[in-house]
Amino acid sequence: SSVWSHVEMGPPDPILGVTEAFKRDNNPKKMNLGVGAYRDDNGKPYVLSCVRKAEAQIAAKKMDKEYLPIGGLADFNKACAELALGDNSEVIKSGRYITVQTISGTGSLRIGANFLQRFYKNSREVYLPKPSWGNHTPIFRDAGLEVKSYRYYDPKTCGFDFTGALEDISKIPEQAIILFHACAHNPTGVDPRPEQWKELAMMVKKRNLFPFFDMAYQGFASGDADRDAWAVRHFLEQGINIVLSQSYAKNMGLYGERVGGFTVICSDPDEAKRVESQLKILIRPMYSNPPINGARIAAAIMNTAELRKEWLEEVKGMANRIISMREQLVSNLKKEGSIHNWQHITDQIGMFCFTGLKPEQVERLTKEFSVYMTKDGRISVAGVTSGNVGDLAHAIHQVSK
């Protein structure tokens, strides 16, 4: 018999299941609204023009393929931090930070979780917003931290439960780690307003909590990279030292190239050096050093004036298409005669939208209209096009009237 006889079959991935079912459906009007990747108005993957240009430039240089340093490509790391914190950041000027290149957002969160587990001795708890990205929980748990939650989404309003969040955060044990989605909350699309972020920051300071920011959608949320980083920068301006995960999967469309960064804000450059050395100790036994291809592309784009300009325009274009789809969905629902309040669809931001639909309604959407989405009522607005938004509105109205 096999030494593996006792190995159980792993649970099927819920989102994958949606895509599998979508593939099997023969309805020509079927829609895949589970996909967590941007699609253009024809429903196709979109390779950014600035990415193609950067790739051509890089190919022409015929560079070697020598190992990157453990911490990754220096040009990328610097630009990555500046993108998040702003060029005028006091933190950047003083050099009291370290950014290491990571395997996109997941890799960044994993390094961060392991780093905190090893060196953040003041707490073993991480508080996630409820709900949060499904992968946050296993990442922190596997790192040896205890995962808890604070109220975030209000199903009654399909908006931010600000009172509930503040209340819960006020009761979090001092010095616990608290995770925030910097912008375009996944899966709800619900973000705090600036005034609310200010109060959250005050509460964090009051409770002496340790913030871990996850920023996977900078630029992609509002279309403005600085605006999307506002919360992160505000916390720093309030003197709160944070750790930050960044991903370039969505905002540069570099999904499969695995481009990301992990940043630790420190007291001074010396501490940053020490922290860097420990991050390298975590990275080496995981994968030795990161892949260069995507980081080179991202660095070229961020560090070349024309490419950067083009990128920011293209990101704005993606964000605008999503915003436009939100608006069209709401106006089409009104046209269908729906009397429900669908304002949350345009209030929410980013790739995802928590429609407020119940599991039974979602089931009907799938069975009767071939609309594929997750049971929690989440749709990926990226999967909506001017070609299918009318049908989507019709379907939603049918199951909710």
Added chain:
Amino acid sequence: MSAMACASSLFAAVPLAPPVVVFKITADFKADAHPKKVNLGVGAYRTDEGQPWVLPVVRKVEQEIANDNSLNHEYVPILGFPEYTKLACELILGKDSPAIAENRVGGVQCLGGTGALRMGADFLRLWYNGTNNTSTPLYVSSPTWANHNGVFGAAGFTDIRNYRYWDPAKRGLHLQGLLEDMENAPEFSIFVLHACAHNPTGTDPTPEEWKKIAEVMKKRSLFPFFDAAYQGFASGDLDKDAWAVRYFVSQGFELFCAQSFSKNFGLYNERVGNLCIVAKDTDNVTRIRSQMEKIARTIWSNPPAHGALVVTRTLSNPQLLAEWKGNVKTMADRILLMRVQLKEKLQKLGTPGTWDHLTQQIGMFSFTGLNPSQVDYMVKKKHIYLMASGRINMCGLTSGNLDYVAESIHEAVKNSQCQ
């Protein structure tokens, strides 16, 4: 007291970690201004001009990829491109492997050889010899690649042991010690075996020795975890270098093999690796991979596309495959030449000791037999950078520096004798 008001930082106590030794050697080399400096440290191939070498077939395929507008950057499946893992497993096991025919082989695309080792290590800790059994003894060769201990330690193994491997007295394999250590190992212990071109010693068991090893491992129910970072690089022949792994498969072992395409494809910085799984039947492979998917999800979610794309295109195209094999042979042949020539020069100089091991050993590395003080002389006085263990990277030798290196070794050995 708020985080900001704290007089001392939350991370005040974080100590400065020591740098990874092998990278420090390269860093020191780079900082050295001496005109005759030589880097015999880190394991990356160099041409006879001492330059990195992007394989011509890789440049060709990358240009094809750059020109292919039908490609995008969408996520790779969590376990990797199916075509990639299939080709990678076929490469190490042989396309005609009975295990493949019996559909009891599966692969997982990982970030380099390190990533493949880590994937296997995490899985073994979770699912081998019980569930979440961190105390299964795990054996690595003495010596071994420095990061083996790191990977398995990070995966949670608490009982990492050494099995005898290098015999400094005879400058070769300590077969007796190795077999003894295996006989005495607790049943079900895991053994990390270098498939070929042992790092750092360059000393591989012969086929007859491998057969003895397999016999003991079968008897003691020991688990073989192969590390194949140099397939093609050892002898220049991909099939020959895979002999040990294939022999174990033919003996009915369930095993893991961590493959790297860093060296044989020169794709170091693209992080291209594969964990090859051989199990009793299809169902076991399926369940194992399903659990590895969970592991992958919390380390990297899904692997990077680019490097694997290059490997896939190359291995699946007969013409490109032939070109690649030629490129691999070019690298292996240059290394063999350097071995021969270094030995000849040392013999001609009359350097004390025997230097046959330089040509008996195989692959990128050689355990020269230089002791720490001799190494120190080489580094400090001659600006020749190598590991404290006496390991040199043969790729760092060129027709341009061979004389200087040989003379320096000669001096180092003679000087230490005069003390």
